[in-house]
Amino acid sequence: MINRRTLIRGGLVAGLASQRILAGNAPSPPGLRRIATEEGFNIPEVARATARILPELVSREPGEAAVFGVDRPRSGDEAPPPWLHQLSDIGAGRIADMDGAGIAMQVLLLSSPGVQMFEAGEARELSQLANDRLADAIRKYPDRFAGLAAIPPQDPAFAARELERAVSKLGLNGAIINSHTGGHYLDEAPYLPILEAAAALEAPIYIHPRAPSPQMVGPYLDYQMVGAIWGYAVEVSAHALRLIFSGVFDRLPKLRIVIGHMGEGIPFFLDRIDTHYAAGAGRGRGSKPLSRPPSEIFRDHFTITTSGMNWGPALRLSLETLGPERVMFAADYPFENARAAVSRIDALGLEPDTLAKLYHRNAERVFRLTARGAGQAK
Amino acid sequence: MINRRTLIRGGLVAGLASQRILAGNAPSPPGLRRIATEEGFNIPEVARATARILPELVSREPGEAAVFGVDRPRSGDEAPPPWLHQLSDIGAGRIADMDGAGIAMQVLLLSSPGVQMFEAGEARELSQLANDRLADAIRKYPDRFAGLAAIPPQDPAFAARELERAVSKLGLNGAIINSHTGGHYLDEAPYLPILEAAAALEAPIYIHPRAPSPQMVGPYLDYQMVGAIWGYAVEVSAHALRLIFSGVFDRLPKLRIVIGHMGEGIPFFLDRIDTHYAAGAGRGRGSKPLSRPPSEIFRDHFTITTSGMNWGPALRLSLETLGPERVMFAADYPFENARAAVSRIDALGLEPDTLAKLYHRNAERVFRLTARGAGQAK
Numbered sequence: 001m002i003n004r005r006t007l008i009r010g011g012l013v014a015g016l017a018s019q020r021i022l023a024g025n026a027p028s029p030p031g032l033r034r035i036a037t038e039e040g041f042n043i044p045e046v047a048r049a050t051a052r053i054l055p056e057l058v059s060r061e062p063g064e065a066a067v068f069g070v071d072r073p074r075s076g077d078e079a080p081p082p083w084l085h086q087l088s089d090i091g092a093g094r095i096a097d098m099d100g101a102g103i104a105m106q107v108l109l110l111s112s113p114g115v116q117m118f119e120a121g122e123a124r125e126l127s128q129l130a131n132d133r134l135a136d137a138i139r140k141y142p143d144r145f146a147g148l149a150a151i152p153p154q155d156p157a158f159a160a161r162e163l164e165r166a167v168s169k170l171g172l173n174g175a176i177i178n179s180h181t182g183g184h185y186l187d188e189a190p191y192l193p194i195l196e197a198a199a200a201l202e203a204p205i206y207i208h209p210r211a212p213s214p215q216m217v218g219p220y221l222d223y224q225m226v227g228a229i230w231g232y233a234v235e236v237s238a239h240a241l242r243l244i245f246s247g248v249f250d251r252l253p254k255l256r257i258v259i260g261h262m263g264e265g266i267p268f269f270l271d272r273i274d275t276h277y278a279a280g281a282g283r284g285r286g287s288k289p290l291s292r293p294p295s296e297i298f299r300d301h302f303t304i305t306t307s308g309m310n311w312g313p314a315l316r317l318s319l320e321t322l323g324p325e326r327v328m329f330a331a332d333y334p335f336e337n338a339r340a341a342v343s344r345i346d347a348l349g350l351e352p353d354t355l356a357k358l359y360h361r362n363a364e365r366v367f368r369l370t371a372r373g374a375g376q377a378k
Numbered sequence: 379m380i381n382r383r384t385l386i387r388g389g390l391v392a393g394l395a396s397q398r399i400l401a402g403n404a405p406s407p408p409g410l411r412r413i414a415t416e417e418g419f420n421i422p423e424v425a426r427a428t429a430r431i432l433p434e435l436v437s438r439e440p441g442e443a444a445v446f447g448v449d450r451p452r453s454g455d456e457a458p459p460p461w462l463h464q465l466s467d468i469g470a471g472r473i474a475d476m477d478g479a480g481i482a483m484q485v486l487l488l489s490s491p492g493v494q495m496f497e498a499g500e501a502r503e504l505s506q507l508a509n510d511r512l513a514d515a516i517r518k519y520p521d522r523f524a525g526l527a528a529i530p531p532q533d534p535a536f537a538a539r540e541l542e543r544a545v546s547k548l549g550l551n552g553a554i555i556n557s558h559t560g561g562h563y564l565d566e567a568p569y570l571p572i573l574e575a576a577a578a579l580e581a582p583i584y585i586h587p588r589a590p591s592p593q594m595v596g597p598y599l600d601y602q603m604v605g606a607i608w609g610y611a612v613e614v615s616a617h618a619l620r621l622i623f624s625g626v627f628d629r630l631p632k633l634r635i636v637i638g639h640m641g642e643g644i645p646f647f648l649d650r651i652d653t654h655y656a657a658g659a660g661r662g663r664g665s666k667p668l669s670r671p672p673s674e675i676f677r678d679h680f681t682i683t684t685s686g687m688n689w690g691p692a693l694r695l696s697l698e699t700l701g702p703e704r705v706m707f708a709a710d711y712p713f714e715n716a717r718a719a720v721s722r723i724d725a726l727g728l729e730p731d732t733l734a735k736l737y738h739r740n741a742e743r744v745f746r747l748t749a750r751g752a753g754q755a756k
């Protein structure tokens with residue numbers, strides 16, 4: 001279990017010497033940029049604010065309390081995880097790790113759950129600060145970094161304006177929302193301004209995991225199943241399906257969503273979802289009749305990434321069922337081993353055209369990276 | 379959405395003329411028996427008892443209330459589903475349908491949620507009655523039917539005894555448990571006698587879906603996502619992983635579990651589950667250190683069936699990751715189209731040896747059907 005409490009403390013530790021990986025994968029072959037599309041970072045101000053509210057989580061957000069390890073006694077000799085200081089480095093150290101893994105560019109996301117657990121005022125301030133800091137890093141390394149804006153669903157009107165500022169003024173490439181906000185999902189009516197802004201800007205929203213919402217976390221609290229081992233996929237898949245059945249993609253044809261972890265399991269179930277939608281399911285409280293089968297909506301409006309799931313069987317199924325235009329490479333740095341992620345993909349013997357789409361062309365299209373980075377391929 | 383309320387009423391309708399399918403798939407080729415391993419039936423007494431408690435479900439079991447359609451207004455002209463009377467026929471009519479689909483044998487399961495919503499006394503009586511009725515049908519058609527015992531986890535000691543009676547005296551082939559019982563899972567301490575009895579008898583337990591438990595059904599109530607379209611897989615996958623992380627398979631090496639719907643998504647995630655178990659997840663409250671990676675425990679102790687998921691991409695992934703010994707054919711009659719299920723599998727061009735394992739050899743081994751039915755292959 002990834003214990004993020006040490007992470008929070010670690011976010012405050014500046015200048016800690018980093019265990020960098022110096023030898024690694026070969027650089028991308030000429031013409032094949034490897035772009036990793038779900039790569040985490042944090043800023044000390046968000047880390048500090050998160051640390052402050054941790055004690056509240058046990059009652060308010062039991063799933064997140066388990067992720068951060070505040071729901072159980074802690075042994076004094078717990079070593080800080082190796083990725084602790086990597087998270088707060090959006091400069092030279094991170095780039096050295098990217099070089100070691102053969103990754104040309106990272107699409108950066110404020111580490112989950114971002115600003116979504118704070119009261120609205122603090123969330124507004126911290127999201128602006130994180131986005132400004134991210135834009136600074138990208139200005140400094142424009143051929144190595146892109147990034148998504150942190151926006152606070154707690155204040156939907158502000159979130160829509162901040163998304164516009166981030167895309168139009170700061171040059172960011174979309175938004176990240178770490179699934180539920182206080183147990184609420186983006187298909188609910190108050191969040192429509194956020195979806196409308198994303199569609200109007202043609203900016204994708206990355207729905208990134210966090211622990212399952214309080215309404216469904218119960219059975220995952222035992223055995224510490226709340227995080228990447230299972231709960232994250234439960235949470236984001238529910239969120240994605242709620243959006244589909246809500247009919248919002250018929251209302252906003254330009255809305256585009258990205259989800260990680262090989263589509264959080266949805267590709268495996270596309271046939272069953274269609275069969276039972278046709279038989280009348282997915283149409284209860286809150287639904288609109290859909291113009292197309294759910295699998296078509298998924299293919300038309302979602303792109304998935306391979307974060308934490310760079311594994312042949314799941315990747316081949318996803319390429320087969322979604323098509324090579326709908327899957328993007330991601331390493332989930334620094335939580336997963338980026339070098340292993342690249343090695344495993346490289347070893348699969350994919351067709352060159354598929355590999356180019358997976359490693360960079362899809363990301364260039366979805367996040368509109370081409371204009372800025374294409375001429376500067378590593 | 380499959381509305382089971384009409385089913386309950388329909389369970390009371392005897393002798394209703396049935397829309398049987400007369401033309402269908404070719405019979406099994408010589409030597410290739412098609413055994414369908416997750417096939418539903420019901421008896422009028424259970425249907426009546428279920429109908430009686432439906433009004434309580436809205437507060438007690440909101441997920442099941444949604445499955446049965448008692449949580450929302452009903453239109454008067456709702457046609458009864460076509461499978462209504464098929465469920466209560468465990469004789470000639472069912473066999474005609476099996477012939478139409480080219481299915482030699484059905485493994486019968488009391489329709490979900492079986493006896494698990496009743497108070498213990500009624501659950502005890504109805505489980506015995508259902509098992510006796512099932513054994514009668516099998517005695518009448520020994521080369522066409524096998525079946526699993528309904529047992530009530532509400533009374534674990536009785537459930538263990540009833541499993542022994544069903545296997546030793548009635549000749550049944552294992553047990554079915556429809557996932558949670560009142561929000562509780564089989565890894566919890568009170569249910570150990572059931573798991574011990576199953577291991578001692580070497581009788582598999584089929585963990586069949588029902589709506590997600592009250593602790594996690596919240597986000598699935600909107601849009602009617604509680605059933606086969608998504609909620610069933612959420613519920614059973616959580617149950618299966620809880621059992622794995624509890625360490626019970628190290629304690630009971632002969633315990634065998636069957637889960638349907640292509641492993642409820644678990645095969646797609648085997649690599650990620652192992653990675654994060656190795657990193658420390660799956661070890662919280664209630665866990666025991668495991669002797670093997672979770673994926674090995676899954677391969678050693680679980681067999682999956684294709685019910686409702688007879689679809690090439692998911693089947694190929696499951697065969698590749700679990701091996702051809704671990705996947706059994708199921709049609710999920712009468713809820714799914716058994717003829718289409720057979721046609722789709724037949725069209726995949728699987729190796730003859732793989733096809734034989736999928737269609738009958740694995741079922742013969744797991745449910746110990748060989749002694750009784752092998753010489754009488756249709």
